[in-house]
Amino acid sequence: MKGITRILENGVVSKYILGDSMAPWFGGSAALSSKFIEQFPEATQTYAEAYRRAIQDIRDNPDEARQYLVGYTAIEGDLVEKVPLVGYTLYDEFTPEDVAYFQKFFDFMTEKTVFSRAVDVSALLYKPI
Structure with a gap:
């Protein structure tokens, strides 16, 4: 709108890291x-x-x-x-497919040494007591 940028490509994380341009990518979270x-x-x-x-x-x-x-x-x-x-996406709205894509992204981060060790995504999702 301001004429100072242009879109080169949409969904690059989903397409190139997760292998599916329509895959959900969870790029942030609320954490306790x-x-x-x-x-x-x-x-x-x-x-x-x-x-x-x-x-x-x-x-x-x-x-x-x-x-x-x-x-x-x-x-x-x-x-x-x-x-x-x-x-x-709330903790109780994640589908098994969502968790699998989330895990694939975390595995990528581990492979690229952003994380020092593997992280199990399912263990991070809130489970009410």
């Missing part, structure tokens, strides 16, 4: 430590449910949610209407 989860199980559940409500609100009202990109990100002006919103 195991210690916090064990020490504060009720607060953990409250946090997870508040996060769920926020995500549902973004899914249900994307145009309203976009206004918060201005001032909290480098996205401004008319670009707010064009940028895709994050496709949030």
Whole structure:
């Protein structure tokens, strides 16, 4: 929109690392430590449910949610209407295929020595107590 960039290719992580241009790529997360989860199980559940409500609100009202990109990100002006919103996936929404792609990405990170050892993705996903 500003004429200062151009799209070379979409979905490069999915296409070149995961081997499928339509594969989901989970590039971020909300995290709580195991210690916090064990020490504060009720607060953990409250946090997870508040996060769920926020995500549902973004899914249900994307145009309203976009206004918060201005001032909290480098996205401004008319670009707010064009940028895709994050496709949030909650801990209980991951399919076995999603976890497999997530694991493939973490295995790639291990192979490239970004991680010092292999990481089991399924062990990182929250499981309510």
